[in-house]
Amino acid sequence: MRAKIPPDIVLIGCGVLMWLSARCLPRSGLAIPYHTVLSGLIALFGLVIIVSAKAALRKHRTTAQPGWRSLPTASVLVTTGVYNLSRNPIYLGMALLLVGWGVALANLASAIGVLIFVGFMTKCQIMPEEKVLGQRFGDEYRQYSSRVRRWI
Numbered sequence: 506m507r508a509k510i511p512p513d514i515v516l517i518g519c520g521v522l523m524w525l526s527a528r529c530l531p532r533s534g535l536a537i538p539y540h541t542v543l544s545g546l547i548a549l550f551g552l553v554i555i556v557s558a559k560a561a562l563r564k565h566r567t568t569a570q571p572g573w574r575s576l577p578t579a580s581v582l583v584t585t586g587v588y589n590l591s592r593n594p595i596y597l598g599m600a601l602l603l604v605g606w607g608v609a610l611a612n613l614a615s616a617i618g619v620l621i622f623v624g625f626m627t628k629c630q631i632m633p634e635e636k637v638l639g640q641r642f643g644d645e646y647r648q649y650s651s652r653v654r655r656w657i
Contacts, residue, residue, distance in 0.1 A: 515625055516599045520606055523618030527610040537608060544609035551601025554587055558594035561586045569595075582642045584649050592635075592653050596626050600656075623656070631655060 537543060562569040565581040587594040603622055607615040635655075638646045 510629075512596065512599065512626065512630060515622060515630075516602065519603055519618040519622040519625075522621065523603065523607055523610060523615035526614040526617055527612035530612070530614040532612055537611070540608050540611050544605045544607075546605075547608060548602050548605030551598040551605060553598075554591075554594050554601065555598035557587045558598065561588060579638070579641060582638065582645055582649065584653070589653060591657055592650060592655050593626075593631055596631065597656055600626075627655070 559569045561583050565583050567579050567581040567583060591597045600619060600623055603619045607619055635646075635650065639650075642649075
């Protein structure tokens, strides 16, 4: 697998990049009423998705670790709950945490962190995981991926 950086580290790095870009670049006029409340709600929604996804993995007694470490040992393909809405709900939840952070920063320049996170995760984490899942679960995974989108 390609990815060598754990998703949590990518999330933190993108969050720091967002903060730096919001502080170092001129204000870009992101004026959203009640932006602190909105940012909290978006981040909370992301957290709920992450917790729901990890709970579903635990319920099915399969790994919640990133694929670059343990996907080859995955015992079950989870396709229910939040996994019926997104093939990558944990990464989707992380992206929503960053969107919430960006709204809290109130600077459009901070959006670069969300874009980098989504691009990096897709290329370096998700695509290699999909390859392993396709090999591990065959037609079951191909049918699942044809009916459920990668992100949303």
